[in-house]
Amino acid sequence: MARFSFRGFVYVLIVMLSLLSAAPNILPQSIKQQLPTWYTTSTLSLGLDLQGGSHLLLAADTNALFEKQLNSFSSDLLSELRSQNVRYTKTSHSLTHKDSRSGSVVFTLRSADDARKVKDTAYQISAQPNGSSALDVEIKQSTVTLTLNELYTEQLVKDTLSRSVEVVRKRLNETGLTEPSVTLQGKDAILVQMPGMSDPTQVKKLLGTTAQMTFHWAANSQSEQVMNKQDAAGNTYRLEQKVALEGEHITDAAGVLSSENGQPVVTFRLDSAGAKQFATMTRDNIGRVLAIVLDDKVVTAPVINSVIPGGRGEITGNFTLPEAGNTALMLRTGALPVPLTIIEERTVGPDLGSDAIQTGVESGVAGALLVLAFMVAIYGRWGAIASFALCINMALVFGALTLFGATLTLPGIAGLILTMGMAVDANILINERIREESKKGRPAASAIEVGFDKAFATIVDSNFTTLIAVSLLFMFGSGPIKGFAITIALGLVSSVFTAVALTKMLMLRVVKSKHKNTQDRAQQRVPLRFSSPLLRLSDKLSGINFLAKRKIALAVSVVLTCFQSACLLSLAYIMASTLPVAP
Structure with missing residues (x-):
């Protein structure tokens, strides 16, 4: 008895915590004002689709990324070869193409004996922490072809997209948007969702700018x-290709009006390493x-004209004040590592979102009442x-979704409705097993115990197989499909918890409360009684052998499936033939 009471306490505790987690979604504003902010938010x-x-959907230009990395590695390699007195003639540099992972750099050695030295130097320059090389070196006779390693490019894209997501999220947060959602989509895309924004023109301009900032000295006679x-x-500047200072050292930036001429400028501040480097380079290159x-x-x-200490600077240009502010914002949040x-x-209008909410709520309430x-x-x-357990089940789902900070979408509402329908299956199965045991004359408590034991394995198996299908939706789906899978x-x-335990x-x-009110032992052994017109009808139909007609049913199913497939193919052909052909 004590174990049962402890189990009941745990069940009640789980239910209460779930209700408390879901409560902020339905509490009126007057009550929320009297509660802690961390709870009501x-x-x-x-x-x-609801709001x-x-x-x-932003696509990453990985071609530019590959070209940049290949240029960097090849420049370092060629510079090192020159320092080792390895003579070569650079013949070509093919850029990245859409149908290939990366471009290539080709040069010809004047001496074939330097091939081993080229491979060793390429490995030293492009060695990765896992021991592999970022460069693939192919040498035929005296011709050397440099390409990026495929495993390296895959990891490079993954890391670059992760950094791009963070930069995009920082830029959107700086603009003051309410809860923007930035997630990876597929292998080379980023999905940005901005609830409540009807005109994303400014955001598109913000996200379409890479904000790659670098400092370069003007070329002179010593520049290579x-x-x-x-x-x-339109003025042309002849600059050193070597980067004197990277923009990644910028820690803060602001768009302000210049104190000298009142024109909009961008002021910036460098980190400690950048400030030291900036002071050194300006001291050594006065004039x-x-x-x-x-x-x-x-x-x-x-x-x-003089040394610039302190790591502070000012960017002047033909800025308007908003342009200076946007430029400062992008410098603060960092450059995008790859163009997007x-x-x-x-764009979904708020009226369409409210209609979707109303439709989803009405269909959900109607389905719940019918069930x-x-x-x-x-x-x-x-x-x-x-039915009470079903209501608790929905409260548990809402509580879990709220606890995980999930976003409710229209597919999510469909998942909630489907969840209720699937939860009913377990309750019907349990009641039917209890009903079968009661027909055998088992006492009420015994029939419930045996009925639950017999139904338990079937319930777990059916839900486990459904979880397998749902996990595939989550693994290979994206966006609303993943939300639907999580809800299910x-x-x-x-x-399973509410049906089997609660x-x-x-x-x-x-x-047991009913048995406490009677001392008659015979009355306590009376089986449970299930009586309703629908159950009596099902008992009458139980004598019909449905499996005897399985061949007819299978034939009808095949005919209907073929008919449906023919209709779909015909519809696809009609749509394809009526669509205009692009020139």
């Missing part, structure tokens, strides 16, 4: 590799032009207990 977020907002860059006015390049455009190119392009854009009414109509008070999975776990406890509690 823990609510379900609504997805774009309205903008949806952007040079490049030409233009500013907004030279230092160009600040932002996304391949020269923003400003001042002459360094918008490949999909959708509860069905259970009570068939099994009477035992059906009422099962939580619903399955909670339905319902059994409540049924035994009802039977």
